[in-house]
Amino acid sequence: MRILLAEDDADFAEALIDALVRQGLAVDWTRTLAATEEAIQQASYRLLLLDRQFPDGDGASIVPRVRAVQGDLPILILTAMHQVAHKVEGLDAGADDYLAKPFDMAELMARVRALSRRPARATPTMTLGNLTFDFESKQVYVRGEELKLPRRQVLVLEALCFRQGRTVRRHALEQAVYGLTEHVESNALESHISRLRRALVEAGVEIHTMRGIGYVLKEVSPEE
CATH class of the missing domain: 1.10.10.10 (Winged helix-like DNA-binding domain superfamily/Winged helix DNA-binding domain)
Structure with a gap:
């Protein structure tokens, strides 16, 4: 299963990619919102792991544009913005789930499995x-x-x-x-x-x- 990780913190991203790969997942990694949108336009993914804070904007802002390209792509926001208002913003923007940093890796993997079990859209x-x-x-x-x-x-x-x-x-x-x-x-x-x-x-x-x-x-x- 191929997933996209959008995360600008290199140390965190590399640790996360290592854990995901050990679970048998193929991971592409982007560090900016612009690169994330470009990747979504060019490849099909089963899951997007999306940070909120990037040098070029708020990750939640691209959720509607991601939906316009891959309408039912599951989106899990991973962020240090952990207040209830932040979670509401992310979910209202169209994300499927929201996990605040720091988190337990076992919980993340459980959420990844749950989201990836959703039936893939019928691709024409x-x-x-x-x-x-x-x-x-x-x-x-x-x-x-x-x-x-x-x-x-x-x-x-x-x-x-x-x-x-x-x-x-x-x-x-x-x-x-x-x-x-x-x-x-x-x-x-x-x-x-x-x-x-x-x-x-x-x-x-x-x-x-x-x-x-x-x-x-x-x-x-x-x-x-």
């Missing part, structure tokens, strides 16, 4: 040209036939399909494919996209390079 498929992408199973179909792709190429395609017709910035695409902590070779993304382009020649779609910005997935025009 996307069809463009002759391409169909199933976001739930991450299966790819061209003209109704399943197209087997390596995992990294599937993740590239998923991010592009999620925002089809809109530019996905290079950095955001790397985060979607590699997570936020993996080392990325300078030409690795281009290599995956090059191979993916060759695999999609019959799909009726093209991956356009927006030089200096990122990539966009578009249907091939009839005249092309």
Whole structure:
């Protein structure tokens, strides 16, 4: 299960990530609200662990915007703001749960398990040209036939399909494919996209390079 941790305290975040990973969870980590919103737009998560206090604002302020992208993503606020009024603010903003620091790790894990047991939303498929992408199973179909792709190429395609017709910035695409902590070779993304382009020649779609910005997935025009 992949979750997103939004926390600007590096020492606390690293300790928490270590505990979560020991529970078999995959964790992406963001340190600002801007990075958190970008991650939410580029990847699908089963849970968001969200601090309240960031250099660029109050974590509760982005809850409605997170809901606009991933409507029923469970959100657990973790914060040192422990007064009842603070909890009311966070829950009224749309968070599902609120846990004040310091907390017992066993209690956090119990809450994580409880929130993650909620049924995942029925994720639709996307069809463009002759391409169909199933976001739930991450299966790819061209003209109704399943197209087997390596995992990294599937993740590239998923991010592009999620925002089809809109530019996905290079950095955001790397985060979607590699997570936020993996080392990325300078030409690795281009290599995956090059191979993916060759695999999609019959799909009726093209991956356009927006030089200096990122990539966009578009249907091939009839005249092309």
